[in-house]
Amino acid sequence: MNPDTSPELIDIAVNFTDKAFAPDRREVLARAADAGVTAVVIPGSTLAESEAALELCQQHPRQLFCTAGIHPHYARDFNSDSLISLKELCKEPAVRALGETGLDFNRNFSTPEQQLRAFEQQLELACETGMPLLMHERDAHQAFIERVKAHRDHLSRAVLHCFTGSREALFACLDLDLHIGITGWICDERRGEHLKPLVRNIPANRLMLETDAPYLLPRDLRPKPKSRRNEPCLLPHVAQRVADCRGETLAQLAAATTATARAFFDL
Numbered sequence: 001m002n003p004d005t006s007p008e009l010i011d012i013a014v015n016f017t018d019k020a021f022a023p024d025r026r027e028v029l030a031r032a033a034d035a036g037v038t039a040v041v042i043p044g045s046t047l048a049e050s051e052a053a054l055e056l057c058q059q060h061p062r063q064l065f066c067t068a069g070i071h072p073h074y075a076r077d078f079n080s081d082s083l084i085s086l087k088e089l090c091k092e093p094a095v096r097a098l099g100e101t102g103l104d105f106n107r108n109f110s111t112p113e114q115q116l117r118a119f120e121q122q123l124e125l126a127c128e129t130g131m132p133l134l135m136h137e138r139d140a141h142q143a144f145i146e147r148v149k150a151h152r153d154h155l156s157r158a159v160l161h162c163f164t165g166s167r168e169a170l171f172a173c174l175d176l177d178l179h180i181g182i183t184g185w186i187c188d189e190r191r192g193e194h195l196k197p198l199v200r201n202i203p204a205n206r207l208m209l210e211t212d213a214p215y216l217l218p219r220d221l222r223p224k225p226k227s228r229r230n231e232p233c234l235l236p237h238v239a240q241r242v243a244d245c246r247g248e249t250l251a252q253l254a255a256a257t258t259a260t261a262r263a264f265f266d267l
């Protein structure tokens with residue numbers, strides 16, 4: 001695609017610190033720009049990754065932004081020093097949100113108790129600083145909703161990224177005025193069919209798009225790429241699928257989701 005003709009898009013979650021991007025990060029960003037993806041947000045999953053994401057942002061200040069946080073997988077490492085470090089990272093101009101934080105009771109790489117403690121403290125930090133919050137939830141819906149609800153009145157903005165849940169889960173999130181991130185999961189005929197009617201229910205000012213690259217390569221790409229690595233340049237494909245499901249044009253969806261992402265992350 002040519003950026004002069006393709007709609008502007010913002011990818012709110014690209015795991016750009018992943019080693020899969022190490023050989024060709026500049027080329028990946030160039031392809032993203034050519035596809036109309038003008039800004040990319042890199043989620044922080046650990047303190048080390050958050051710092052690495054910040055360094056990448058400083059190398060590409062016009063295209064890259066990041067978050068700072070500790071993912072539930074790594075909640076076992078969260079301590080009082082972690083909180084101090086996150087506070088310092090939040091002062092950096094490129095850091096536009098806290099996270100990725102939340103709950104993941106599917107794999108339990110950290111115990112539920114460790115996850116709940118880390119999530120609670122990052123929620124409190126978001127309330128204290130006024131920073132937006134990038135969140136993750138898997139197989140922990142009730143506990144997740146309870147924790148967010150307890151803090152929602154004091155959170156500025158919060159997004160549940162890579163939403164793959166049920167209708168009930170979606171409406172519970174919308175009732176809490178959360179933003180929703182949709183990925184190429186909606187392109188997966190095995191697991192994502194239920195999302196197609198659900199995305200119609202997300203208000204335009206709360207819907208954002210993401211690839212979650214290098215993961216979640218859209219399964220319906222034709223021809224299938226030789227590499228299994230997902231890239232932000234494929235966000236227009238996800239956007240077209242979401243637009244089709246919502247009965248909108250790609251241009252309409254792109255304009256709305258880009259405006260929403262700009263407002264959310266203060267881009």
